Structure formats: C-alpha cells, structure tokens
Amino acid sequence: MNAAVGAAVESRSSPLATLGRLVRRNVWTLGLLVILALLLVATKIIQPSYGPAGIQGLAISVLPLALAAAAQTSAVLARGIDLSIGSMMALTSVVSARLMDDQTEGFAILVVAGVLILGLVIGAVNGALVVFTRVPDIVVTLAMLFVWAGAALLVLNTPGGGSAKWLSDLTRGPLFTDWLPQAAVLLVAVVAVIWIPIRRSRLGLSIYAVGSDPLAAFRSGVSVTRTKIFSYMLAGLFSAIGGLALTATTGIGTPVPGPYTLMSVAAVVLGGVSLAGGRGGIFGPVIAVIILSLLRTDMTFLNVDTNLATVAQGLILVGVVMVGSLIQMRRER
Amino acid sequence: MTKWIRTLAVMVVLAMLAVACGDGTADTTEGGATDTTEAPGTDTTEAESPDTTMGEDDGGMYRIGYSNGGGVGNGFREEQVCTAKAEALASGEVSELVTIHRNTDAAGQLSDIRDLIAADVDAIVFNPNDPEALNPALEEANEAGIITVSVDAFVTNADSYNLYNNQVDYARLGAEWLFEQLGGEGTVYYMRGFAGHPADDDRHIGFQQALESYPDIEVVPSIDGVHTGWDPATTTQIMNDFVASGQYADIDGIWTSGMDSQVVDVIQQANLDYVPIVGADLGAFVAQLLDTDAYSGLEGAAVTNTAAVGGAGVNLALKLLKGEDVNTAEDAPQPNTVLLTPVLADNVTDDGNATLESWQVDGLDPLWPLGLQIEGFTTYTPEQAVACAGPGE
Numbered sequence: 001m002n003a004a005v006g007a008a009v010e011s012r013s014s015p016l017a018t019l020g021r022l023v024r025r026n027v028w029t030l031g032l033l034v035i036l037a038l039l040l041v042a043t044k045i046i047q048p049s050y051g052p053a054g055i056q057g058l059a060i061s062v063l064p065l066a067l068a069a070a071a072q073t074s075a076v077l078a079r080g081i082d083l084s085i086g087s088m089m090a091l092t093s094v095v096s097a098r099l100m101d102d103q104t105e106g107f108a109i110l111v112v113a114g115v116l117i118l119g120l121v122i123g124a125v126n127g128a129l130v131v132f133t134r135v136p137d138i139v140v141t142l143a144m145l146f147v148w149a150g151a152a153l154l155v156l157n158t159p160g161g162g163s164a165k166w167l168s169d170l171t172r173g174p175l176f177t178d179w180l181p182q183a184a185v186l187l188v189a190v191v192a193v194i195w196i197p198i199r200r201s202r203l204g205l206s207i208y209a210v211g212s213d214p215l216a217a218f219r220s221g222v223s224v225t226r227t228k229i230f231s232y233m234l235a236g237l238f239s240a241i242g243g244l245a246l247t248a249t250t251g252i253g254t255p256v257p258g259p260y261t262l263m264s265v266a267a268v269v270l271g272g273v274s275l276a277g278g279r280g281g282i283f284g285p286v287i288a289v290i291i292l293s294l295l296r297t298d299m300t301f302l303n304v305d306t307n308l309a310t311v312a313q314g315l316i317l318v319g320v321v322m323v324g325s326l327i328q329m330r331r332e333r
Numbered sequence: 334m335t336k337w338i339r340t341l342a343v344m345v346v347l348a349m350l351a352v353a354c355g356d357g358t359a360d361t362t363e364g365g366a367t368d369t370t371e372a373p374g375t376d377t378t379e380a381e382s383p384d385t386t387m388g389e390d391d392g393g394m395y396r397i398g399y400s401n402g403g404g405v406g407n408g409f410r411e412e413q414v415c416t417a418k419a420e421a422l423a424s425g426e427v428s429e430l431v432t433i434h435r436n437t438d439a440a441g442q443l444s445d446i447r448d449l450i451a452a453d454v455d456a457i458v459f460n461p462n463d464p465e466a467l468n469p470a471l472e473e474a475n476e477a478g479i480i481t482v483s484v485d486a487f488v489t490n491a492d493s494y495n496l497y498n499n500q501v502d503y504a505r506l507g508a509e510w511l512f513e514q515l516g517g518e519g520t521v522y523y524m525r526g527f528a529g530h531p532a533d534d535d536r537h538i539g540f541q542q543a544l545e546s547y548p549d550i551e552v553v554p555s556i557d558g559v560h561t562g563w564d565p566a567t568t569t570q571i572m573n574d575f576v577a578s579g580q581y582a583d584i585d586g587i588w589t590s591g592m593d594s595q596v597v598d599v600i601q602q603a604n605l606d607y608v609p610i611v612g613a614d615l616g617a618f619v620a621q622l623l624d625t626d627a628y629s630g631l632e633g634a635a636v637t638n639t640a641a642v643g644g645a646g647v648n649l650a651l652k653l654l655k656g657e658d659v660n661t662a663e664d665a666p667q668p669n670t671v672l673l674t675p676v677l678a679d680n681v682t683d684d685g686n687a688t689l690e691s692w693q694v695d696g697l698d699p700l701w702p703l704g705l706q707i708e709g710f711t712t713y714t715p716e717q718a719v720a721c722a723g724p725g726e
Binding site: 049053058168249250257258259293300306 | 429434436443
C-alpha cells in the first residue's frame with residue numbers, strides 16, 4: 001500500500017530512483033510477499049490439487065482476520081493498542097445480524113451504514129477514554145473489551161440473526177476468473193479506499209508523527225488528542241467492517257468474540273509495524289494474516305496435530321520478528 | 334527503555350488474554366467436564382488391530398477429515414476426537430484421519446472445513462459450532478462429492494447426515510427417575526448447562542415433558558433453572574453458595590446437566606446428608622455412585638451422554654461412502670438424522686449397580702464420559718479409544 005502512495009507522490013522523479021526508494025521503504029512488506037509466494041508454491045507441492053477453490057476458501061477466512069489486523073494497525077501506528085477489537089467485531093456483527101434478520105435487501109444497506117457509524121462511535125469512545133483519562137491504552141481497551149463483549153451478549157445472547165443475501169454474495173465466489181476471489185478484491189478495495197486518502201492527508205501524517213514522538217508532534221502543532229481519538233475511530237471502523245464480514249461469511253451473528261484481537265496483534269508484529277508506534281504500513285499486517293492463515297492450511301494438509309500447529313505458528317512469529325529486529329539493528333548501526 | 338517496558342507490558346497482557354480466551358471457549362460444551370489434563374493412554378496397552386493395512390497403498394482406503402471447533406481440553410470433546418481416531422484405525426478402511434481440533438468460532442470452523450475440502454478428503458465429520466453458519470462450506474463440500482456428517486448436534490444443510498444423542502430423552506429419563514424417587518412430590522434444584530446451546534435447549538424441553546406428569550414437583554430457583562455453563566468451577570461456586578445460604582435444606586433432589594461430581598463434592602465437604610442426584614455417565618460421578626463407603630447415603634442415577642459420537646460419525650461416514658443403508662429417525666428436526674438413545678442406570682437397584690459397574694473402563698480419565706461404545710456404530714476396543722491414536726499415528 002505504501003508502494004501505491006509512494007508511486008503517486010514521486011512519479012515526477014527518475015523512475016529508477018523512485019523504484020529504489022520504494023524498495024528500500026517497503027523492504028519488510030516485499031519480504032512478506034516473497035514469503036507468501038514461497039508458501040503458495042510449498043502449498044501446491046504439499047497438496048497438488050490446491051487450486052481456485054483453495055484460494056477462495058483462503059480469501060474468505062482471511063477477510064475478518066485481515067480487517068482486524070487493519071484495525072490494530074490504525075491504533076498501533078499512533079502509539080496505541082486496541083485490545084477490544086475482537087469484542088467490537090462481535091458487537092457490530094450481532095447488531096447487523098439482528099437488524100438484517102428477515103428484513104428486505106434494501107433495509108440491509110441502511111443497516112450496513114448504521115453499523116459503520118456504530119464502529120466509528122465505539123472507536124471514538126475508546127479513544128476519548130484513552131486521551132481524557134490518561135489511563136494507558138492497554139488498560140482502557142482491556143476494560144472496553146469486556147464492555148463491548150457484554151453489550152454484544154445483550155444484543156444477542158446466543159448465535160443467531162441473519163445476513164442480507166447481497167452482503168453474503170459480496171464475499172462468495174470469484175470475480176472474472178476462478179483465481180480471483182471476490183473476498184480478496186473486497187478486502188483490497190475496502191482497505192485501499194479508507195486508508196490511501198487518510199495516509200496522504202494531514203491526518204495520516206499526524207498519526208505517524210504522534211506515533212513516532214508525541215511530544216515532538218505536539219510542539220510541531222499537531223493535536224495529539226484529536227489524532228489519537230481519530231486513530232481509535234479508524235480502528236473501530238475497520239472492526240465494524242470486520243464484524244460485517246463475519247455476519248456476511250457465516251450468515252449469523254456470534255456474540256462471543258473470536259480469536260481476532262490476538263491474531264491482529266500477531267499480524268501487526270509480523271507485518272512490520274512497530275509496537276512502539278509510528279513505523280510501518282497497513283498492507284504488511286494484511287499480508288501477514290494471509291501467511292498465518294496459509295500456514296494453518298498447510299499444517300492441515302500435512303495433518304500436523306493442531307496443538308503442535310499452534311506452537312509452530314508462535315515460534316514462526318517469534319523467529320520472524322527476531323530476524324527482523326536484527327536486520328533493523330544492523331542497519332541503524 | 335520505556336519502549337521496551339511498554340512492549341513487555343503488551344506481551345504480558347496478551348498472554349493473560351490468550352489464557353483467558355482458551356478457558357472461555359473450553360467451557361462451552363455439553364455435559365462433559367472441563368479438564369486440563371492430557372488424554373490418558375500412555376500407560377495402557379495399545380491394541381492395534383493387525384489387519385490394518387495403512388501405509389501400503391490407498392486402494393479402497395478412504396481419507397476422512399475431522400473438525401472439532403471448540404472445547405479443547407474438555408473431557409467430552411477430547412473423548413469424542415479420540416473415539417473418531419480409534420474408529421478410523423479399527424475400521425481398517427481409513428488411510429488417514431485429518432484432524433483439526435481447536436477452539437474457534439463459526440467463521441474459523443468454516444475455514445477449517447474449507448481446508449479439509451482443499452485437502453481432498455472423501456468425507457468430513459464435524460462437531461458444528463452453529464447449526465446454520467457452516468452451510469456455505471458444507472454445500473461446497475457436497476458439490477465436490479464429499480460426504481458430510483455432523484455429530485453431537487445437527488446442521489440445517491439438507492445433504493449432511495446428523496448423528497447425536499437424543500438430548501430431550503436424556504433430560505426426561507433422568508428427571509422421571511428423580512421425580513419417581515421422590516414419590517412424585519418435593520422440591521428439585523434444576524442445574525442446567527450452557528445457556529443457548531442446542532443440547533441445553535433440548536434438555537430443557539425433556540425436563541418440562543417429565544414435569545408435566547408430576548404436578549406435585551416444585552422446581553427451584555425457577556423453571557428456567559440455574560446455568561452452570563458446563564463449567565466445573567462455576568458449578569462448585571453455585572453449589573457452595575446454595576449450601577451456604579441454607580437453601581439446600583429445603584430441597585429434596587437435584588437434577589444436573591452433567592456437572593454432577595462437583596455437586597456431590599460440595600455436599601460431602603459441607604457434611605450434609607445427600608439428596609437424590611441425577612447426573613451424566615462421567616467417570617467421577619459414577620465412581621461416587623459406586624463408592625458406598627466414602628459417599629454413604631448417596632443415591633443417584635447416571636444418564637449416558639456418550640462422547641463416542643465422534644467414532645460413530647466416522648463409522649457412519651464409512652457406511653455412506655460404501656453405499657450402505659442407514660436407519661434414520663423420522664421425528665428428528667432434520668432429515669438424515671441418526672438419534673442415539675440414552676440409557677439410565679442408578680445405584681439403588683441391583684440391575685443399576687451392575688450396569689454402572691459394567692461401564693467402568695481402565696485408564697479412562699475421570700472427567701471423560703464412560704459410554705465408550707455405541708452399538709452398531711463403533712468397532713474399536715476401549716483400549717484403542719483410550720490410546721487415542723488414529724491410522725498412522
């Protein structure tokens with residue numbers, strides 16, 4: 001994603017220099033893409049019949065996870081962290097499933113719009129609490145994890161509700177060719193449409209500035225308060241889209257949060273976003289999610305004990321991050 | 334430096350979260366107890382049937398996928414997966430049982446089932462996290478010619494087969510025994526399972542059916558009962574509160590939805606007289622019923638809620654793959670349903686005691702249900718189930 005922005009901004013300088021700069025800026029993301037490509041080749045070797053159906057399944061299962069990763073990236077870039085993402089997804093999912101149940105397709109458009117606004121609002125609540133109470137992000141969002149999860153159970157105490165057909169159809173099936181799942185197109189489109197304008201705006205710059213050094217940002221005239229609240233609103237918005245994706249792919253709303261918060265942090269770390277804020281992009285975590293999901297699938301093909309697979313996933317995560325930090329340290333020296 | 338402290342703090346909280354999440358999902362399962370110990374079996378002899386020909390060639394051998402989406406560490410769920418492995422091994426017709434056994438949500442199980450489709454298995458046996466949410470993946474499986482068997486609960490996908498315990502009967506059998514034991518009148522404490530779970534809903538129906546014939550039975554705290562969440566710790570806490578508040582003195586019997594031995598333990602520790610108790614066929618509870626020394630005066634009955642549905646599901650899938658006929662229940666909510674009938678055994682009759690004795694299995698974890706086999710649907714030995722090893726393991 002940084003690549004796209006970079007290309008647009010610097011299209012006037014010499015193409016070769018631009019390319020060099022792009023590669024240098026996005027080493028981590030490009031590295032992840034290489035890993036993903038290798039993994040796809042490995043998957044094809046392990047399971048020769050792996051084809052369009054497998055890619056489709058992968059895209060659908062990645063969708064909610066990737067949106068959670070995007071949400072977490074929004075918070076972490078501004079030196080925050082949001083542990084309530086899974087709960088926000090559960091809340092927005094049950095609200096949408098309950099409202100769309102037995103309603104017309106047209107009404108569902110209103111529901112989707114309403115749920116997106118709900119995401120912005122609950123994100124704003126998280127952000128406002130962090131900023132105005134001055135309680136650390138991790139504590140506030142940990143508390144809000146329970147608040148939003150409880151709210152989800154109040155809306156729907158057991159899995160249920162429904163999804164509009166057009167919403168479900170958006171995530172299913174291929175587009176143009178069997179090899180291009182609609183879910184993947186949807187994911188890229190949604191993330192790009194939201195993130196690119198923000199990244200290129202003053203606000204995007206403020207997020208990185210606050211994330212790098214809040215004091216310096218403040219002294220340069222950036223409103224830290226506003227920026228942080230906005231980053232949490234963005235996290236809420238992505239969570240709401242993730243919640244809608246859950247409703248769309250399963251056809252129901254589930255009030256008990258899934259493993260999305262933990263997965264989002266893992267993806268952010270693996271995706272090259274510094275937990276200390278201010279460094280990284282949104283596409284790294286998204287690719288990281290695909291890698292983690294594909295690893296799971298490969299473990300299934302190899303019939304590795306699921307518990308072992310979980311251990312392996314953690315070890316890979318630690319390993320990649322350690323190698324990454326080593327590269328970073330050497331470069332800085 | 335502060336960055337490091339920050340990062341460390343994040344990691345610690347996340348680790349705690351991971352543990353908490355794990356516990357939360359493990360609780361949401363039927364009847365069985367949550368158990369963190371590993372499956373037993375290392376100390377028992379492995380009885381692998383000599384005629385299994387795995388590894389040689391796949392001629393006539395099937396590959397079966399197994400998906401369990403919750404309750405990792407829960408006795409019921411662990412036994413269910415182990416019986417599936419044992420049946421796959423004992424059948425001699427399965428070259429590989431591709432098992433995905435993890436705590437996840439409906440969306441996660443959707444992706445697990447799609448992974449199994451991509452793994453090119455011949456049949457998928459699964460314990461569904463939701464009756465409807467898995468349908469898109471199940472339709473994809475059916476289109477790919479893969480047979481799908483739902484165990485422990487039904488799914489609404491019309492092409493899937495369903496095989497599960499008749500939970501209405503489960504509750505009715507136990508309740509009728511209890512009401513009969515009380516001579517048709519008295520107050521019963523109604524301890525239910527996990528709110529909203531299909532099995533809990535069905536059991537509630539069965540309990541109310543039994544109640545209709547016994548107008549002089551009063552139910553406390555109300556007809557909606559109290560929910561234990563099928564969680565041992567929650568059960569102990571609820572029971573402790575019940576005893577401490579003195580309410581125990583006013584009741585004549587207890588109906589539990591499978592969180593049974595914890596209730597007995599609380600009464601024993603409080604040094605009170607036992608009232609008749611109904612529970613499930615969990616090892617610990619049956620042991621209490623049979624131990625007249627340590628639990629003198631304890632009268633109770635255990636109703637089978639077999640976790641061998643896993644093995645039976647694999648067996649059913651094989652039957653369908655070979656084109657054999659399967660008897661399905663006419664009155665089930667879904668077509669293609671095989672309902673397993675529960676059995677009750679009490680410790681007040683000789684027959685009951687003999688049945689309870691016959692259920693005992695050496696080396697079985699005390700928090701696993703005892704009913705290890707289902708007539709007509711399982712072919713493994715109890716030792717194979719305890720060993721928990723599939724083909725090629």
